[in-house]
Structures are given as structure tokens and as C-alpha cells.
Amino acid sequence: MSRTDAAGSPESTSEMNIVTAVKETLGQEMRRDERVRLLGYDVGPIGGVYRATEGLHEEFGPERVIDTPLSENGILGTAVGMAMRGERVVVEIQFMGFFYPAFGQFMYTLTKMYERSGGQLEVPLTIRLPYSGGIKASEYHSESTETYLAHTPGVRVVCPSTPYETKGVLAASIRDPDPVIVMEPKSQYRSAREPVPEEEYTLSIDDARIVREGSDLTLLTWGAMVPHAGTAAERVDADVEIVDLRTLSPLDIETILESVRKTGRCVILHEARRTLGLGAELSALLNEYALDRLHAPVKRATGYDVHMPGHTIEEQYLPDAERAQYAIEAVMNYEF
Amino acid sequence: MSQWTERRPSEDFYRVLSPDGSIEGEPPDISAEEMVDLYRSIVRTRIFEDKALSLQRRGELSIAARSRGEEAVAIGSAAALEPDDWCFPSYRQTGALAHWEAPMDRAVAGLMGTEPETIDEHLPVEDPPEVNFTPTYVPLAVNVTNAVGSAMADRFNDRDTVTLSYIGDGSTSQGDFHEALNFAGVYDAPAVTVIQNNQWAISVPAHQQTASETYAQKGEAHGVPHERVDGNDVFAVYEKTREATERARAGEGPGLIECVTYRMVEHNTADEPSVYRNEEEQEYWAERDPLDRLETYLREEGHLNEETIEGIEEEASEDVNGAVRRAREVPTSDPERMFDHHLHTQSWTERHQRGELRAELEGRNPFTDFDGTGLAEKDSSRTDGIDGGEGR
Ligand SMILES: Cc1ncc(C[n+]2csc(CCOP(=O)(O)OP(=O)(O)O)c2C)c(N)n1
Numbered sequence: 220m221s222r223t224d225a226a227g228s229p230e231s232t233s234e235m236n237i238v239t240a241v242k243e244t245l246g247q248e249m250r251r252d253e254r255v256r257l258l259g260y261d262v263g264p265i266g267g268v269y270r271a272t273e274g275l276h277e278e279f280g281p282e283r284v285i286d287t288p289l290s291e292n293g294i295l296g297t298a299v300g301m302a303m304r305g306e307r308v309v310v311e312i313q314f315m316g317f318f319y320p321a322f323g324q325f326m327y328t329l330t331k332m333y334e335r336s337g338g339q340l341e342v343p344l345t346i347r348l349p350y351s352g353g354i355k356a357s358e359y360h361s362e363s364t365e366t367y368l369a370h371t372p373g374v375r376v377v378c379p380s381t382p383y384e385t386k387g388v389l390a391a392s393i394r395d396p397d398p399v400i401v402m403e404p405k406s407q408y409r410s411a412r413e414p415v416p417e418e419e420y421t422l423s424i425d426d427a428r429i430v431r432e433g434s435d436l437t438l439l440t441w442g443a444m445v446p447h448a449g450t451a452a453e454r455v456d457a458d459v460e461i462v463d464l465r466t467l468s469p470l471d472i473e474t475i476l477e478s479v480r481k482t483g484r485c486v487i488l489h490e491a492r493r494t495l496g497l498g499a500e501l502s503a504l505l506n507e508y509a510l511d512r513l514h515a516p517v518k519r520a521t522g523y524d525v526h527m528p529g530h531t532i533e534e535q536y537l538p539d540a541e542r543a544q545y546a547i548e549a550v551m552n553y554e555f
Numbered sequence: 556m557s558q559w560t561e562r563r564p565s566e567d568f569y570r571v572l573s574p575d576g577s578i579e580g581e582p583p584d585i586s587a588e589e590m591v592d593l594y595r596s597i598v599r600t601r602i603f604e605d606k607a608l609s610l611q612r613r614g615e616l617s618i619a620a621r622s623r624g625e626e627a628v629a630i631g632s633a634a635a636l637e638p639d640d641w642c643f644p645s646y647r648q649t650g651a652l653a654h655w656e657a658p659m660d661r662a663v664a665g666l667m668g669t670e671p672e673t674i675d676e677h678l679p680v681e682d683p684p685e686v687n688f689t690p691t692y693v694p695l696a697v698n699v700t701n702a703v704g705s706a707m708a709d710r711f712n713d714r715d716t717v718t719l720s721y722i723g724d725g726s727t728s729q730g731d732f733h734e735a736l737n738f739a740g741v742y743d744a745p746a747v748t749v750i751q752n753n754q755w756a757i758s759v760p761a762h763q764q765t766a767s768e769t770y771a772q773k774g775e776a777h778g779v780p781h782e783r784v785d786g787n788d789v790f791a792v793y794e795k796t797r798e799a800t801e802r803a804r805a806g807e808g809p810g811l812i813e814c815v816t817y818r819m820v821e822h823n824t825a826d827e828p829s830v831y832r833n834e835e836e837q838e839y840w841a842e843r844d845p846l847d848r849l850e851t852y853l854r855e856e857g858h859l860n861e862e863t864i865e866g867i868e869e870e871a872s873e874d875v876n877g878a879v880r881r882a883r884e885v886p887t888s889d890p891e892r893m894f895d896h897h898l899h900t901q902s903w904t905e906r907h908q909r910g911e912l913r914a915e916l917e918g919r920n921p922f923t924d925f926d927g928t929g930l931a932e933k934d935s936s937r938t939d940g941i942d943g944g945e946g947r
């Protein structure tokens with residue numbers, strides 16, 4: 220498990236949030252490789268609705284920063300075609316809830332072309348997909364439906380959780396020959412801040428990240444839930460190990476199993492609905508490969524199996540430190 | 556910050572009422588009272604939406620989208636509907652709902668984020684609008700395909716109702732729009748689609764969205780008769796929509812109407828338009844305001860005067876304020892409402908998770924069930940609406 224592959228020296232860092240980390244990385248990658256092009260609507264002069272592409276249209280012009288017609292399926296379909304011809308395309312989809320019109324292209328071409336061509340055609344394409352609730356937005360602006368993506372073979376799904384992670388993971392994704400979906404926790408877009416190296420660097424998109432070591436229980440989580448995991452770990456009377464999955468597909472199963480074999484207990488914390496959420500897969504893996512080490516059943520602290528509710532009650536939908544804490548306590552108190 | 560260069564849409568379109576309020580063509584065959592109704596609906600929409608904006612600024616709503624300067628599109632077209640017709644709006648057609656007197660208090664409560672079940676409980680519909688409105692669609696363009704399906708159902712059942720739906724200039728780039736028109740053409744569906752071309756899709760200008768000379772001509776390839784009208788002329792919008800709905804009602808198939816208008820304000824409260832467009836553009840369009848020209852005309856015809864205008868404005872403000880007052884009295888939704896209306900029967904999972912949520916709200920640990928018994932009682936009463944539901 221590699222924490223970092225490369226990093227700048229302390230004097231060359233600057234304070235970034237996730238949005239500025241995205242912007243810095245996109246600029247660096249575009250300067251580094253002229254095949255990198257951005258596609259999305261509103262990504263041009265205004266720099267995207269989150270301002271994550273701000274200044275890039277001015278620097279690289281309208282053929283590198285391509286403000287498209289308003290069609291997710293059109294964007295993904297043409298982006299795949301460009302990638303098949305060797306371009307390195309980075310697509311911005313405004314909200315995860317608006318990815319669905321592109322689902323046909325996702326299933327038929329993006330995730331299938333490499334396999335279908337017997338490895339002859341690569342699709343080196345990155346999709347930036349802001350997800351997560353907690354921003355009091357309206358319908359379809361708050362969802363976490365990564366299951367639909369991770370259920371599909373032929374695509375990587377990653378989810379950086381901090382500005383530092385974002386820069387290294389996004390750069391690695393753009394350089395990767397496979398299609399990669401980078402889920403960005405938009406509830407953390409501006410709240411998470413930290414010093415980030417100005418130099419370019421990449422982080423592994425194959426490995427999970429141990430955020431905090433512990434011996435009693437493993438808390439598996441990712442993205443917007445990582446800060447809540449940290450709070451819960453502080454509050455409980457147990458030594459909690461937090462594993463930030465970082466890559467949701469394929470999973471870093473070795474790190475996960477190693478951690479749970481060590482602690483003997485596991486809670487999964489995710490924002491998505493529970494049924495067939497990634498927690499189901501994680502729990503099944505532990506059942507298959509680590510059952511004899513478990514001191515208690517695995518519990519899933521998740522969203523409920525409902526459509527994302529209106530913003531006045533989304534707080535009660537969303538898992539948080541409290542829900543994680545309950546699950547940890549229930550598992551810690553369990554005796555076979 | 557770079558900005559798009561402005562390109563004004565051509566005025567090669569159907570127009571009755573000039574920007575200065577004079578009549579260029581044939582006014583529609585409606586009574587003075589109906590004309591004043593159109594005026595009233597624009598006023599009410601404006602006051603309602605401005606109120607929504609101020610509530611948003613005070614944190615009572617999370618987001619608000621206004622249609623200032625574009626009201627004539629929704630109002631003129633919706634006015635062409637008949638009772639029992641269907642309307643599939645997006646978030647930009649408050650005016651259509653206002654014109655058919657959809658209850659404003661429920662709309663405000665919805666904008667406040669209240670769950671529909673809570674609204675039904677506290678603000679039940681006493682006097683439903685005579686036209687059927689679907690919930691407002693947030694995902695773009697999918698309403699148009701649904702609307703065409705609705706129209707196909709009418710056609711296959713030999714009913715003479717028509718379905719009206721709306722789409723923005725940007726949203727015409729979605730596949731759903733073209734699929735909808737194609738189906739409408741193939742099945743002669745009594746579906747009228749209004750393109751509300753307000754020149755912008757958030758930051759992307761309408762001329763950047765398509766290489767077509769007009770949006771109306773997109774109907775051509777699908778065999779759907781089309782018109783291009785001045786969308787700030789409520790008479791023109793009404794007249795052409797009326798022609799299309801009458802054709803549809805008579806079994807002569809679908810219609811497409813491009814209404815050329817302008818979004819005078821922000822896309823919604825999360826947007827800052829000064830970043831991507833300049834004010835001169837707004838000045839040009841301010842002179843073409845739909846309300847001003849209608850007011851001038853109606854005053855000159857003697858259908859409106861200072862007093863009646865004040866009356867209309869006062870009544871609208873009172874109604875809007877009353878609606879806000881009633882919406883504020885609706886309590887915050889019980890969080891358990893989030894589980895409502897997913898299926899007609901209650902699954903194990905639903906029961907189980909309702910129990911978990913209750914426990915969490917009451918400060919009990921929701922994860923203490925290790926044998927599947929669950930924390931809540933089963934609700935087996937929920938079989939209504941199911942054929943043979945008894946005993947399930
Ligand atoms: C499928 C989908 N993609 C993206 C969005 C986000 N979005 C909301 S409104 C909008 C612009 C729509 O522009 P237009 O169709 O011109 O309608 P207008 O807002 O101008 O009335 C976008 C991109 C969405 N709601 N649905």
C-alpha cells in the first residue's frame with residue numbers, strides 16, 4: 220500500500236480546497252500532455268458551475284476546453300470516440316444525478332470497447348462526477364449512486380476525499396489507460412482545506428488508504444464520509460482503524476481483509492442507499508474470506524433505501540458521525 | 556474572465572403586439588376580460604417569483620428560479636389549454652401554474668423543501684386547477700417524452716384532450732427532445748411542445764447550443780409542424796399555441812412552437828450572470844418586456860387603468876403573502892415521510908429501516924437487531940390500490 224508516489228517538498232505547497240486542487244491538476248495535466256481535453260457544459264468561460272475549470276478556457280482555448288451542447292449522452296458518446304482516437308478526455312458531468320442520460324454510452328461503449336476490441340482500442344477517459352448530499356440542493360443534486368457504476372466491469376471508480384488526495388488521484392486517473400470515474404465529494408468541496416504540493420504528483424488508484432490505525436474495529440468508508448468516520452472514531456470507547464477505500468472499483472481487497480483480520484470487527488459507513496450499496500459487497504467479501512476472524516457481524520451505517528428526500532429532512536437521511544458511532548458501539552458490544 | 560460574444564436572435568417570427576404596445580397583426584379572438592387575465596397572470600407570476608427570491612435570500616428556501624421577462628411564454632401557451640388537458644412543466648413555467656390558479660401555498664411549501672405527503676396533510680387541495688399539472692420536472696427534457704406518451708394515450712383512447720410540455724433552448728440538445736418529437740410525429744400524438752428559448756442555458760448562449768438557424772426548424776426533420784413566435788408577445792404565443800392545440804384536438808397531430816424570449820435574471824439563485832454576459836444585452840431585452848407592452852395596449856384599449864392595475868397588484872401581493880403565511884405554518888416534515896410512496900406494500904427492508912430511523916431520532920441505537928426481528932411493527936394495511944391486495 221503506497222501512501223504517496225511522489226510529493227513536493229514542504230516549501231512548495233499551497234493551501235487548497237478540493238475545487239482548487241481539481242483546477243490545479245487539470246491545468247497541470249493539460250500543460251503536460253496536449254492530448255488532454257475537457258468536455259462539459261458551462262466548463263468554458265465561467266469555468267464550470269463549481270468553478271473547477273476556471274481560467275482554463277482562457278489559457279487553452281475552445282478546442283481544449285470544450286463547452287458542449289447540453290447533453291450528457293452526447294458528451295460521453297463523443298468523448299469516447301475522441302478517446303478511441305488517442306485523445307485523453309476529461310469529462311465533467313454537473314451532478315451525479317444527471318449522469319443517467321449517458322447510461323447507454325456508459326454501458327455500450329465506455330466500459331466495453333477495450334474488451335470488445337480484444338484490447339485493440341483503449342478508452343483513456345476520465346469522468347469527473349460531483350456527488351454527495353448535505354448541500355441542501357434540490358432533486359437529483361445530492362445522490363450517491365456509485366453502485367450503478369461499480370457494478371459494471373471495464374471501468375475504474377475512484378473517490379478522493381481530501382484536496383491532497385484529489386490532486387494525486389485525478390492526475391493518476393487522467394494518465395491511466397483505462398476509463399476512470401472520479402467521484403468528487405461536493406459537500407467537502409470548499410470545507411476541506413490543506414497544504415498541497417504545487418509540483419505534480421500521482422497517487423495510486425489501486426490502493427486503499429489507512430487514515431488512522433487501530434486494533435478493535437475497522438471502519439470502511441470513502442469520500443464525504445471520511446471526516447464523519449474520524450469524528451466517530453474519536454468519540455467511541457474503542458480503538459478504530461479507518462480505511463478510506465479511495466478506489467471503489469476495483470476494490471483493494473487485500474488491504475481491507477488485512478485490516479479486518481487484524482481488528483476482528485467491521486463497520487461500513489457509506490452515504491449511498493443500503494441495498495446493494497458497496498457495503499453489501501464488502502460485507503460479503505468479509506463473510507467469504509475473513510469469517511473465522513470476526514468477533515461480531517458486520518454492520519452497515521448507510522443512507523436508507525429511498526429516493527433522496529427534500530432538503531429539510533436530508534440530514535436525517537444522511538449517515539454521519541452519530542450513525543457511525545451507533546454502529547460501532549453495537550458491534551463492539553456484540554458477543555457470539 | 557472571457558465572455559461569449561452576443562448574437563441577437565432574428566426577429567423573423569410571428570408577432571402581434573410590438574414592444575411599444577402597438578398592434579402589428581391580428582389580435583387573438585378573446586374577450587377583454589381574458590386579455591386582462593393574461594396580464595394578471597404575468598403580474599402574479601412576477602410577484603410570486605420575486606417573493607420566492609427574497610425568501611431564498613433569507614434562507615427560507617434553498618433555491619429559487621425566476622422567469623422574469625419570459626412569463627408570456629408559459630402564460631400565453633397555457634391559456635390555450637382547455638379544462639382536462641394535461642401540462643408537463645419544467646421549473647421555468649411558474650406562469651402556467653399561476654394562470655390556471657394552482658394553489659400557491661402548496662408551491663411555496665414545496666419550495667421550502669416540505670415532503671409532498673406533509674403538504675397534502677396540511678394544505679389539502681380544495682379547488683384543483685382545471686388543467687392537470689404533473690409535478691415540475693427537474694431533470695431536463697424527460698418531461699417532453701412523457702408528455703408525448705400522455706398524448707399517445709389520449710389518441711389511442713379517442714379522447715380529445717391535448718398535452719402541452721415545455722423545454723428550454725439548452726435542453727433541446729438532449730436526446731429525449733428529439734425522441735419525443737419523432738414519436739409524436741409517428742403516432743400523430745396530440746402533443747404540443749413549446750421551446751422556451753430564453754437565449755441562455757446557464758452560461759451557454761442559445762447560438763452556441765445548435766447549428767440550426769432556428770429552434771423551430773428542429774420540428775421539420777421529425778415531420779412536426781412548427782412555428783417561431785415572439786415569446787414576449789403573449790398574444791402571439793397564445794394564438795400559435797391555440798392553432799396547434801386545435802389541430803391536435805382535431806386529430807391532426809403534434810405541433811412545435813419556438814418562443815423567442817430572454818432570461819432577464821439569474822438562471823437560479825446559485826448563479827451569477829454578470830460573470831458571463833454583459834448588461835447591454837439586458838437593456839436591449841428590457842425594452843421588449845412582455846408585461847410593459849401588454850399594459851400599454853390594454854390601457855390604450857381602455858381595458859386597464861391606474862386603478863385596476865393597482866387592484867391587480869395589491870390582490871396578487873395579498874395572495875402571495877397569504878400563501879407564504881400558510882406555507883410557513885406547515886410543520887417541518889416528519890423525517891419518516893422519506894419512506895412514503897415508494898411501493899404500495901411495505902417490504903421487510905422498509906419496515907426495518909423505518910424502525911432504524913425512529914430509533915435514531917429517539918436517541919436509541921438503531922443497530923441492535925442481530926436476528927432480523929427489526930425495531931418496528933409491520934404495517935399490513937398498505938395494500939390499497941392493488942388488485943387482489945387482500946391478504947398480502
Ligand atoms: C439531465 C440534466 N442535466 C443537467 C441539469 C442541470 N441543469 C439544470 S437547468 C440547466 C440549464 C437548462 O437550460 P435551458 O434548457 O435553456 O433552460 P432554462 O434554464 O434556460 O430555462 C442545467 C444544465 C439537469 N437539471 N438535468
Ligand SMILES: [Mg+2]
Nearest residue numbers: 723724755756
Ligand atoms: Mg434557456
